[in-house]
Amino acid sequence: MVSVTVWNEYVxxxxxDDVAEVYPDxxxxxxxxxxRERGHxxxxxxxxxxxxxxxxxxxxxxxxxxxxxxxxxxxxxxxxVERVCERIYDGMGFVPLHSSHFSKVFKRLxxxxxxxxxxxxxxxxxxxxxxxxxPVADGLDESFVVxxxxxxxxxxxxxxxxxxxxxxxxxGGEVFRSGCCYHRGNGRIFYFRPGHETYPVxxxxxxxxxxDNAVRWAARGGRGETxxxxxxxxxxx
Amino acid sequence: MVSVTVWNEYVxxxxxDDVAEVYPDxxxxxxxxxxRERGHxxxxxxxxxxxxxxxxxxxxxxxxxxxxxxxxxxxxxxxxVERVCERIYDGMGFVPLHSSHFSKVFKRLxxxxxxxxxxxxxxxxxxxxxxxxxPVADGLDESFVVxxxxxxxxxxxxxxxxxxxxxxxxxGGEVFRSGCCYHRGNGRIFYFRPGHETYPVxxxxxxxxxxDNAVRWAARGGRGETxxxxxxxxxxx
Amino acid sequence: MVSVTVWNEYVxxxxxDDVAEVYPDxxxxxxxxxxRERGHxxxxxxxxxxxxxxxxxxxxxxxxxxxxxxxxxxxxxxxxVERVCERIYDGMGFVPLHSSHFSKVFKRLxxxxxxxxxxxxxxxxxxxxxxxxxPVADGLDESFVVxxxxxxxxxxxxxxxxxxxxxxxxxGGEVFRSGCCYHRGNGRIFYFRPGHETYPVxxxxxxxxxxDNAVRWAARGGRGETxxxxxxxxxxx
Amino acid sequence: MVSVTVWNEYVxxxxxDDVAEVYPDxxxxxxxxxxRERGHxxxxxxxxxxxxxxxxxxxxxxxxxxxxxxxxxxxxxxxxVERVCERIYDGMGFVPLHSSHFSKVFKRLxxxxxxxxxxxxxxxxxxxxxxxxxPVADGLDESFVVxxxxxxxxxxxxxxxxxxxxxxxxxGGEVFRSGCCYHRGNGRIFYFRPGHETYPVxxxxxxxxxxDNAVRWAARGGRGETxxxxxxxxxxx
Numbered sequence: 001m002v003s004v005t006v007w008n009e010y011v012x013x014x015x016x017d018d019v020a021e022v023y024p025d026x027x028x029x030x031x032x033x034x035x036r037e038r039g040h041x042x043x044x045x046x047x048x049x050x051x052x053x054x055x056x057x058x059x060x061x062x063x064x065x066x067x068x069x070x071x072x073x074x075x076x077x078x079x080x081v082e083r084v085c086e087r088i089y090d091g092m093g094f095v096p097l098h099s100s101h102f103s104k105v106f107k108r109l110x111x112x113x114x115x116x117x118x119x120x121x122x123x124x125x126x127x128x129x130x131x132x133x134x135p136v137a138d139g140l141d142e143s144f145v146v147x148x149x150x151x152x153x154x155x156x157x158x159x160x161x162x163x164x165x166x167x168x169x170x171x172g173g174e175v176f177r178s179g180c181c182y183h184r185g186n187g188r189i190f191y192f193r194p195g196h197e198t199y200p201v202x203x204x205x206x207x208x209x210x211x212d213n214a215v216r217w218a219a220r221g222g223r224g225e226t227x228x229x230x231x232x233x234x235x236x237x
Numbered sequence: 238m239v240s241v242t243v244w245n246e247y248v249x250x251x252x253x254d255d256v257a258e259v260y261p262d263x264x265x266x267x268x269x270x271x272x273r274e275r276g277h278x279x280x281x282x283x284x285x286x287x288x289x290x291x292x293x294x295x296x297x298x299x300x301x302x303x304x305x306x307x308x309x310x311x312x313x314x315x316x317x318v319e320r321v322c323e324r325i326y327d328g329m330g331f332v333p334l335h336s337s338h339f340s341k342v343f344k345r346l347x348x349x350x351x352x353x354x355x356x357x358x359x360x361x362x363x364x365x366x367x368x369x370x371x372p373v374a375d376g377l378d379e380s381f382v383v384x385x386x387x388x389x390x391x392x393x394x395x396x397x398x399x400x401x402x403x404x405x406x407x408x409g410g411e412v413f414r415s416g417c418c419y420h421r422g423n424g425r426i427f428y429f430r431p432g433h434e435t436y437p438v439x440x441x442x443x444x445x446x447x448x449d450n451a452v453r454w455a456a457r458g459g460r461g462e463t464x465x466x467x468x469x470x471x472x473x474x
Numbered sequence: 475m476v477s478v479t480v481w482n483e484y485v486x487x488x489x490x491d492d493v494a495e496v497y498p499d500x501x502x503x504x505x506x507x508x509x510r511e512r513g514h515x516x517x518x519x520x521x522x523x524x525x526x527x528x529x530x531x532x533x534x535x536x537x538x539x540x541x542x543x544x545x546x547x548x549x550x551x552x553x554x555v556e557r558v559c560e561r562i563y564d565g566m567g568f569v570p571l572h573s574s575h576f577s578k579v580f581k582r583l584x585x586x587x588x589x590x591x592x593x594x595x596x597x598x599x600x601x602x603x604x605x606x607x608x609p610v611a612d613g614l615d616e617s618f619v620v621x622x623x624x625x626x627x628x629x630x631x632x633x634x635x636x637x638x639x640x641x642x643x644x645x646g647g648e649v650f651r652s653g654c655c656y657h658r659g660n661g662r663i664f665y666f667r668p669g670h671e672t673y674p675v676x677x678x679x680x681x682x683x684x685x686d687n688a689v690r691w692a693a694r695g696g697r698g699e700t701x702x703x704x705x706x707x708x709x710x711x
Numbered sequence: 712m713v714s715v716t717v718w719n720e721y722v723x724x725x726x727x728d729d730v731a732e733v734y735p736d737x738x739x740x741x742x743x744x745x746x747r748e749r750g751h752x753x754x755x756x757x758x759x760x761x762x763x764x765x766x767x768x769x770x771x772x773x774x775x776x777x778x779x780x781x782x783x784x785x786x787x788x789x790x791x792v793e794r795v796c797e798r799i800y801d802g803m804g805f806v807p808l809h810s811s812h813f814s815k816v817f818k819r820l821x822x823x824x825x826x827x828x829x830x831x832x833x834x835x836x837x838x839x840x841x842x843x844x845x846p847v848a849d850g851l852d853e854s855f856v857v858x859x860x861x862x863x864x865x866x867x868x869x870x871x872x873x874x875x876x877x878x879x880x881x882x883g884g885e886v887f888r889s890g891c892c893y894h895r896g897n898g899r900i901f902y903f904r905p906g907h908e909t910y911p912v913x914x915x916x917x918x919x920x921x922x923d924n925a926v927r928w929a930a931r932g933g934r935g936e937t938x939x940x941x942x943x944x945x946x947x948x
Contacts, residue, residue, distance in 0.1 A: 115940055131392070177404075
């Protein structure tokens, strides 16, 4: 059983009507039960809690952190960003969703601007598996459709992924690297593009299945700490 | 000045009317002058020549080998396949085009089936640069269009590329990793998807530009031989 | 429980006294029980059996194939090599050991000469984990020692590994990429360098632990067949 | 002709006798002429200059930035770190040397702790080329020796390099990934391990040759800016 923390900035659901209509109790309130149904032990945490709900205790008990962020990038405190990154270096999995490509945590881990092109158009997206050998693609068909999507387009300013699992096709003519694997220190990272705050993408069963797969995969990172300091050592010979 | 050999099976242009109409003197007769105009020293070679035109002398004088193959995969002799692969290991560049993904040489270098999905539909293809930092993308716009294309779809059964430069979008709903970099021994390989025998894709200036870029990049592989045998050595200390 | 087949050419143990002294019942007779003790379901197969013991039935029931080959590279039939590779493309794991870097199967999967430098010197080898996040390194210390080793040196003519897990240090002054991960189609491949026919390397508990880790990791490849032929498809849109 | 800026914190050469003895005019005063002799256009810049000598004008005129940093990691201003990183994203090459693995710039680009093991022991290092196909290895022998080195050991907490070119062997029993290629945005990065402030490593001709190769390679990054903001776009179809 994987211990999952679903983190949500939980801002627009409380302040914007069209978002509240789709996710009345927050995006986390859809993702958390979807992961519970699939066998995980799930808690939620949000921006407005003390320490954004990401205390040392919570992180120490988290195998995989699923992340939604859209409006509040600048409101996430640097200290918490560092804490999350350090836990990732020490083996916690991290699954940033959609607009979380622009979160401080993801940008910090990538070391690049992470910028992209976008269009809020409610257009059809078809997500293709380009690497069927990868565990995140387990049990999926060759492709699946997100009926109404916000388009994300290339170039996506990230380091070349360790493994590229999904590429999206958009009705309007673009493509996007929608499923990207990385590891940083002992931690496994899976960036997953689909999702939106006013299209009910996270209600889609296949999208939930992918996040489930990503959680299972990201939970199998390395064990133990990644040193933050250099270590003086004697000869090994 | 790069010494380029454009190799063409040169079969369908001589036996099929619709192909002869588009490429009356062969696909090589379009590619060779396009590369000469861009400053390269170009020769051509075809399947029906002795040793398929790929004698040891020709290969020794070739920096980059551009390859078209479609119908005659089984007619390329194994001995020539080995000779070409060995020259690639020793530093010759290799630029297989479109259906050459199923050539013996490319399959031998990849070690995988190299299969894909396809549809001969004359549909629109838009080729996106996903890695603008790569020399093969030099001078290109963010995307370019092939007005009439044969679709190629994923999964494309190749090893994960060293660098993925282009991803194609197709009108019919698919995506494809259309520009894939590999190295094998000292040789650089760039697989480029666009092209067809009955759509005049190789007349497109931007397609010629990409092949020019690929030739320049592939010419900069390592120097010297890659050993085919193990070497007994004394201590280095 | 992983279904493992340990394949051994089983030649030198039957024809050379110094090898027979170290591995009287064959290298497989050391590896198989070591993997059984660690919880796997293990069978053995050898070169001199019909179809080298690698019938379709055996391979269909094999999750991971562990491979030892040294003297008999040319005696392995091409048909069996193809059969093994196809099963790997369809998801079977493959763990070639030491001199199996020069097996037809491994060379076929890599697409390169796979040559290296060597010295039979009984010198000390220290194997360092450079990627502690990888499952093959689970539970290992930072480094472990093989007291008497045959040196393998660079350059090792293989494609850049997907993940490099181990690098060896040799007393005589060389280094070697000793633990290399690849995937080909749905199958996971882990090349592991340590081992020898006259040094009792496979009796070392830590070496057995690594092979156990490799088996567990290689068993988690993709599900289902990798197409060997291209597939005509209709529009997806 | 490549426009190179050699940046040196230039601290220990002015404050510590044993360093001043080896590099009386600073490490930059050895590196800069070595690169000039090899055909580059070289300027130097140091920490104590205004803006650390890295004004916008200087960076705009720099193709490749060679970097030495050891004691003053915390003294490099964040604003300059960001400016340097942004120029790298826009295509400037970056060649951090030895202890610069712990510079703010390199850590920022990697997104990981970049920690390692070390031993100041004046021991012999042998640097092996594991990827002879890479331009940074042009013209080198299979290996070269640094007679007196500070040892760096694994695990080195960096992302898996795009290409691993060199691996070092140390007399005391360790190995290290000494030549690591990355790209971030349009910029090429080559981390090169050899070097020290009290061993005259940068006087070695072969070490200068490698830095020359690295400069030539890093100068060929992508052209143009990497967007730092997301871009709203219309349909492409």
